[in-house]
Amino acid sequence: MKRSIRIAAMLQELSGRPSVLFNLQHFCDIYEISKATVSEDISLAALALSESDQGEIVTIPGPAGGVKFVPTISEEKAKEVQVRFCERLNDSGRILGGGFLYTSDIMYDVAFVRDLARIFVTKFKSLEANYVATVETKGIPLASMVAYMLNLPLVIIRREPKFSEGSTVSINYFSGPDQRVQKMSIAKRAVTFGSKAIVIDDFMRGGGSIKGIWEILEEFNxxxxxxxxxxxxxxxxxxxxxxxxxxxxLNDVDDSSKTIDVLPNFSIF
Amino acid sequence: MKRSIRIAAMLQELSGRPSVLFNLQHFCDIYEISKATVSEDISLAALALSESDQGEIVTIPGPAGGVKFVPTISEEKAKEVQVRFCERLNDSGRILGGGFLYTSDIMYDVAFVRDLARIFVTKFKSLEANYVATVETKGIPLASMVAYMLNLPLVIIRREPKFSEGSTVSINYFSGPDQRVQKMSIAKRAVTFGSKAIVIDDFMRGGGSIKGIWEILEEFNxxxxxxxxxxxxxxxxxxxxxxxxxxxxLNDVDDSSKTIDVLPNFSIF
Structure with missing residues (x-):
């Protein structure tokens, strides 16, 4: 097989399973090449990634080591994504009244959501978390993409316990401008005690829902x-x-003048 | 830039945006190469994909044409995925009683869900659909992945209308063994009249929920x-x-003998 084809094929296999560690021997066996050749090929694949700003290859040394693809994003590209996000949000047709914006079309545009997810992956990749957790519904595509990219199980916290979830733990919490009592429920089988989670959601106002997620996770330590x-x-x-x-x-949504004030948060860099 | 790096970089850009048509001129501009060279590189990238069973490159001829990556799967690999799915399901620890199985861990294992999604993509890629639709919650990661791979907006039908969805259309339908009346709600802004949708969900017993999805979509023609x-x-x-x-x-879940009878459906090929 031509070397250029082999490198592209290797990189496709790695990038199809983000954050999964591949032993170099795996590629030796598939392509019938030496470990030294695999290492050289991986170096070229890493260059291809950095050239096209598609992520990076991380090498873990030692006998239990190997290589993995992580779909990180450069600061420059991340800022472009944040600016684009603001441009899309800044559309008076989105104003629903009461300071609310319609955002489902953006949060369900999965190719765009993937770019948002890459920013979180870049920031959270070294936390050694065990789960990505969200509460239904609008943040699920985003949380799902982050979970995929970090090779972590997704945990979806429900509003109401469902029979198909088996035994659940539920909490009540206060949320929204009127501090209404709401409920959250998590399947006992979905998590193990004493682990770590990354929490992802599409929107936060006062933080009641996110605090609810933190609290229900605390029930499992x-x-x-x-x-x-x-x-x-x-x-x-x-x-x-x-x-x-x-x-x-989101600084302001003015129902009467039909203006939206939304700014990228560059302080994350 | 070395050719092998360029081919891998091109393929990464294509595969990061599945089903998005890239004009060849885009690559001419980035890499400062002729269209003939781009075409040759793309041919090699296509070979890399078929070698590693990661999908295919589709070429659309003509001035408005270009190339796109579609993450199709071979029949052989798809069957392996279906068999693996059955193996994972066939675990007596999943039995919840009443013939129900706990499946959330599989439906929220996004890397595995991606393999399931590739089978649907392979089957549905030529339908020229405008949306991928699902009803919350358990099928969302799967539907989200299919939408991403087909470059289509995801439509998530809610159980209850939400203020953040703006104007909605709701229907009542019958579902479940007890034919209970349930509700579904769709945001008017999420869809346009007279289009086509691919419906994705994690599980069907009698078909009440899926019929409900068909009916609510029919409200928008x-x-x-x-x-x-x-x-x-x-x-x-x-x-x-x-x-x-x-x-x-899923043929049978026997609560008393703790056995599960689940078989891959190879008739789809």
Whole structure:
């Protein structure tokens, strides 16, 4: 097989299973080449990734080591994505009244969501988390993409316990401008005690829902090691949680003048 | 730049945006090479894909044409995925009683879900659909992956209308063994009249929910051109819908003997 074809094929296999460690021997066996040749090929594949800003190859040395693909994003490209996100949000047709914006079309545009996910992956890749957790529904495609890219199981917290989830643990929490009591439920089989989770959601205003996620994870002694949010409203300024990373800040939605003030959050870099 | 690096970089860009048509001029500009050279490189990239069973490159001729990556799967590999799916399901620890199985860990294992999605992509890629639709919650990661791979917007039908969805259309339908009345709601902004949708869900027993999805789409004159289901129960034999494609058949879950009978559906090939 031509070397150029082999390198492209190897990189496709790696990039189809992000954050999965491949032993070099795997490629020796498939392509009938030496480990030294595999190493050289991987170096060229890594160059191809950095040239096209598609991510990076991480090498873990030692007998239990190998190589893995992580779909990180450069600061320059990430900023472009954040600016594009603001441009898409800044459309008066999205205004629903009461300061709410229609965002489902963006949060369900999975190719775009993948770019958002790459920013979280770049920031959270070294946390050694065991899960990516979200609460249904609008953040699921984003959380699902982050889970895929970090090779972690996705945990979807439900609003109501379902029979198909088996035994569940539920909590009540306060959320929304009117501090309404809401419920969250997690399947006992979905998680193990004493692990770590990355929390992902599409939007945060006061932080009630995110605090709810942290609390239900605490029931299993699971630490929320990071929280990534696509959009955060600048009001109320006092949030129920103190630590999170967000991509854009929604400063204002003016129902009468039909204007939206949304800015990229470049302070994450 | 070395040719081998360029080919791998090109393929990464294509495969990061599945089903998006790239004009050849795009690559001429990036790499400062002629169209003839781009064409040759793309041919080698296509070989790399077929060697590693990672998908295919589709070429659309003409001035508005170009190339796109589609993550199709070979029949051989698809069958392996279906067999693996059955092996994972065939675990007595999953039995919840009442013939129900716990499957969330599989449906939320996004790397595995991606393999399931590739089978649907292979079957549905030529339907020229406008959307991928599902109903919350368990099928969302699967539907999200299919939408990403076909470069289509995802439409998530909700159980209850939400304020953040703007104006919605709701229907009532019958579902479940007890034929309970349930509700579904779709955002008017999420869809346009007279289009086509691919329906994806994780599980079907009698077909009530899927029929509900078809009906709510019909409210917008949207045709369900295909329905893809991960698991279909063999009972009841009479389903409420007549046309669907499923990956595995769940024949029996015996609560007392703790046995599960689940088989891959190879008739899709």
């Amino acid at each position: 699971i630490e929320a090691v990071a929280t990534g949010l696509a959009i955060v409203s600048s009001t109320p300024t006092k949030k129920k949680i103190d630590s999170y990373l967000h991509l854009v800040t | 949207i045709e369900a051109v295909a329905t893809g289901l991960a698991i279909v129960s063999s009972t009841p034999t009479k389903k409420k819908i007549d046309s669907y494609l499923h990956l595995v058949t």
